[in-house]
Structures are given as structure tokens and as C-alpha cells.
Amino acid sequence: MSASNRNRPLRVIAVGGAGSMGRWAVRTIARLGSASVLTVADLDLERARRVAESVGAPCRAVRLDATESAQLRAAFADHDVVVNTMGPFATFARPILEAAVESGCHYLDINDDWQPTLDAFDLDGQARRRELHVVVGLGGSPGVTNLCAAYGASKLDTVHELHTGWKLSGATIVDEPGFPAPAASAAVEHWLHQCSQPVRAWVDGAAGWVEPVEEVELAFPGLGKVKGYTMGHPEPVTLPRRYPGLRSSLNLQSGPAWLLEYLREVSTRFAAGEFDLRTGAAMLADPPRGDAPAERSPLPVEWSLAIGEKNGLPCRVAVYPKAFHPAKMGGNTGIPLAVGVELLRRGELLDTGVHAPETAIDPRTFFDLLAPLTEPGLRGADDLLAVVEETG
Numbered sequence: 493m494s495a496s497n498r499n500r501p502l503r504v505i506a507v508g509g510a511g512s513m514g515r516w517a518v519r520t521i522a523r524l525g526s527a528s529v530l531t532v533a534d535l536d537l538e539r540a541r542r543v544a545e546s547v548g549a550p551c552r553a554v555r556l557d558a559t560e561s562a563q564l565r566a567a568f569a570d571h572d573v574v575v576n577t578m579g580p581f582a583t584f585a586r587p588i589l590e591a592a593v594e595s596g597c598h599y600l601d602i603n604d605d606w607q608p609t610l611d612a613f614d615l616d617g618q619a620r621r622r623e624l625h626v627v628v629g630l631g632g633s634p635g636v637t638n639l640c641a642a643y644g645a646s647k648l649d650t651v652h653e654l655h656t657g658w659k660l661s662g663a664t665i666v667d668e669p670g671f672p673a674p675a676a677s678a679a680v681e682h683w684l685h686q687c688s689q690p691v692r693a694w695v696d697g698a699a700g701w702v703e704p705v706e707e708v709e710l711a712f713p714g715l716g717k718v719k720g721y722t723m724g725h726p727e728p729v730t731l732p733r734r735y736p737g738l739r740s741s742l743n744l745q746s747g748p749a750w751l752l753e754y755l756r757e758v759s760t761r762f763a764a765g766e767f768d769l770r771t772g773a774a775m776l777a778d779p780p781r782g783d784a785p786a787e788r789s790p791l792p793v794e795w796s797l798a799i800g801e802k803n804g805l806p807c808r809v810a811v812y813p814k815a816f817h818p819a820k821m822g823g824n825t826g827i828p829l830a831v832g833v834e835l836l837r838r839g840e841l842l843d844t845g846v847h848a849p850e851t852a853i854d855p856r857t858f859f860d861l862l863a864p865l866t867e868p869g870l871r872g873a874d875d876l877l878a879v880v881e882e883t884g
Contacts, residue, residue, distance in 0.1 A: 501528035501550075502837050505571045505597075507558060507588055508578035510534035510543045512665045512677070513602055513631070516819060516826030517575055517833075520865060522547050526834045533567055542670055558584050564591035573833060576601035577826065579678045580685075581608045589615060589626065598624050600832045602631035602825050604682065606692045609634075609726040609848070616846040626846040627853070630832045631825035633658040633743070634726045635849055636794050636862075640811040640877070641731055643855040644798035647809045647881065653740040653799035655710065656727040657720050660747030662793035666819050679821065680773040686724035688759040688772075693728040694741035705756040708744055712797060713810040713880040715790050720744025721752050730848035746789035754779050792878075794824070802883060810880045813859075815866035831861045 504521055508514045509532035521527050530547070533556035534540040540553035556567050558578050564587065568574055574592035576599065578584045585601065585608035592599040593615055603609055612628045619626045629635055637656035645651045665677055690701040706722045725743035732738045745752070755776065762772040795812035817823030832853070835841055841852050849858075859873035870876050 499838060502526060502572040502833065503529040503570060504573045504575055504833060505531040505533050505567060506575045506577065507533050507556065508576065510536055510539040511577055512671070512679075512822045513826040513829075514575075514577035515543050515668075515671065516817075516823045517577060517829045518543060518551065518826075519547055520827045520830030521575070521833050522551065524830060524834045526830070526837045529571070531567070531571065539671070558588060561587060561591060564588060565595055568592060568595035568597050571595075571597055573598045573600070573836065575829060575833060576603075577829070579604075580682055581605040582685075585628075586611055589628075593619050593622065593624060593626070596622060596624070598626070598836055600625075600627045600630055600829055600836070602635065602829055603628045604631065604634060604725060605686070606724055606726045606729045610729055613846050620845040623844050625836055625841045625844055625852070627832055627841065627849060628846065629726045629730070630829050630849050630853075632662070632794050632821065632828065634730070635828045636813065636824070637743075637796055638727055638731065638849040639853060639855040639858050640794070640796035640813070641727070641798060642734070642850040643859075643877065644796050644809040644811040644879070645735060645800075646855075647879070648798055648800040648802050648807055651735050651738065651798055651800040653797075654731045654735060654738055655720075655740075655742050655744060655797045655799075656725075656731075657744035657746060657791060657795050657797075659789060659791055659793045660745060660751065661788075662816070662820055662824065664820050665822060668819075677773075677777075680777050681769050683755075684759060684762060684769060684772045684776055687755055688763040689724070691722050691724040693722070693743075694732045694738055697739050699729070699732075702742070705752060705759060708742060710744075710797060711808065711882075712791065713808050713882040718746070718789070718791055719749075720746050720791065726848065731850060733848070734850045746791040748785075748787050748789070750781070750785070750787075751779060802881075805883050807881060807883045810878070812878050813862075813866070813876050814878050815863075815868065815870055815876060817865070818867050827865050828858075828862060831858060831865070834861060
């Protein structure tokens, strides 16, 4: 963005803006004063109107069918920025991004699928020629986790491994008056899909594959030995682009062992064709707990672990937020996306072209903006982030 346009409120259109994550992005963009026009675009026009009316100026609502390319281009006209929270991203990310770039719009999303993340980089040259900023995967995980990883990596002289993760208890949709959460959301369908096929990751210094829901043990600073379970996510395919010398990078989910075992069972049966995606998602949304023990994972809600060397000694650095939003996945995903829009308005995104968060955003700048938006509001990155180092 040119210097003459910095700090000018943007004309923003939020695709899927009436959804569970989109609503929090819209509310926060308005709260930060990032937009002069804020269009809530959704297939459900009545729902979009309720969001726009509840937020007030500068919101307006439009009906948008994201499967219609002509509608996308018409809707994006007269906007500066497309904000995309429309899943599943395997279906919608590429056409919405292409329409945004062809319409001359900057673009940010919460894409949490590794394959469309890689596909987005195909448009890097086109975005650069048009001097457009494109940031994919700016939510909780990916997003906050990527920037925690970059912050942790900056504490090391040499980085050998970068791992990220998230806790199942934080990946829930909170009901809101007038906006009830579905029993089996698109997020649960995505969860099942990414746990029922081999996972793209960074293994032995190169792109490779690992099995989903495989138990991984880590030495986590301040916690000791912990367990996570493999999950298909963008972080392991984007962090090696920023840190090409990495030996390993995984994204790990954590939670009660009984629930992860049930996930493995359902995923295996879905992969074998015993039932369709919707049926499997409904099973995961209502798991049969039975007499399972009330165990909890000690891992934080969202976290990163950087492993390498510092001052000639082995060193591990864990970085994670200490505060979140009470809306859980809705707020913890939509609010970071809105922070990205505000950074764009201020001219503080680092480069044009297609980027994951770690190559587009300075972590400290991001967390300084995010901290006051948590509950309770904090002053800045130093208050928000736990940074725990172990040497030797």
C-alpha cells in the first residue's frame, strides 16, 4: 500500500461474514476503525443483515453465492480488501482468491487446509504485479501459532525444528443469541477430513508425509514430556519456506486420550468408506464418552515450540498466548484476521504477493495489537505471550 494511502480506512468485504468466525472478524474490523465500508457478504442474507445491524456503521449486508464467479467479481468491485472466512477452503479458497486478485483487491483469510494453502502461492506473481497483499491462514491455528513460532525462532541462533499445536477444548463454537451453532459444523467436517488421510509435514529436512492422529511426544519447556497427535494443517508446509534449514515441522492437536482414540476410530472408518463426511462429523460432534477419565492435556490452547541452538548450546523455546477470547474458536480465529486488516490499513504488512503470516507480519507488532482484544484486555505482546526457554 502506498504511503499516501496509509491509515486511510479501507473498503472491506467479508465473505462468509455472518458465520461463526466471520462475525468476530467483522465486529473487530469495525471496533478497530479499519473500514470506511464493511460489507457482510453471505449466502444467508437475513443472517448477514442481523450481523450488520448489530454492528452498525460502517456495515451493510449483501447476499453472495460464493460458487458463482460472476457474483464474486461483482461483489468485490468498489472494495479494497476481501476477507474470507468461507469454508471448506479446499472448495472455496482458490476461486475467491482468484476473484479478489483479478478485481484488484488485497486478500486475507483463515485457511486451515494445507493443500489450498500451497495452491495460493501459484498466484504470487500475479499479486505482486498488481501490488496486492495476500495473507493466507491468519486465524488461531494457523495464524497465531505461526507468529508464535516466528517469535520463538527469533530467540535462537539456529533453528532445527518448529512445531505448532492447538487444544481441542479451544476448538469449539460458542452459541450466540440469534446465531445458534450447528450440531456438526464445517469445522468438525474439516477436522475429520484432515485426520483421515496422510498428513503433509516437514520430515528429515524435506516435505514428506506422516500418518494422521499419530501420537508424538515432545519435551515442552515448563511442562516436561507432553503428548500431541498429528493433524493436517498449513503450518508445516509454510514455516519451512521461512526457515529452509528446518529438519522437522509438525502441527499437533492435544486433548483427552479417549477422545483422540475415538477420533482415530471414526477417521479410519470414514477413510474406509463406511459412512459419509456429514455422518462422521455428527459422530465426532457427540462422542460417546462413557467412563473415560476426566483427563486434560497440559498443553496451552495455542502454542509453538522452537528447537535449536543458542550460544552454542541446545535450546528449546515455547511461545504461547496467556489470554484468549471467551467466544473460543469464533473469537480466537476471527479476531486475528481483523488484526491483519488493521495492519494492512497502517501499511505494516511486510511485502506484497502471497504470504503465510510468518513472512508478512512482524510478530511483536501483531501481538501488540491483539493483546487488548483478549479477555481481559492486555497492554501488549509482553503481557500476552509466555516465552519459556530451556537450555541444555
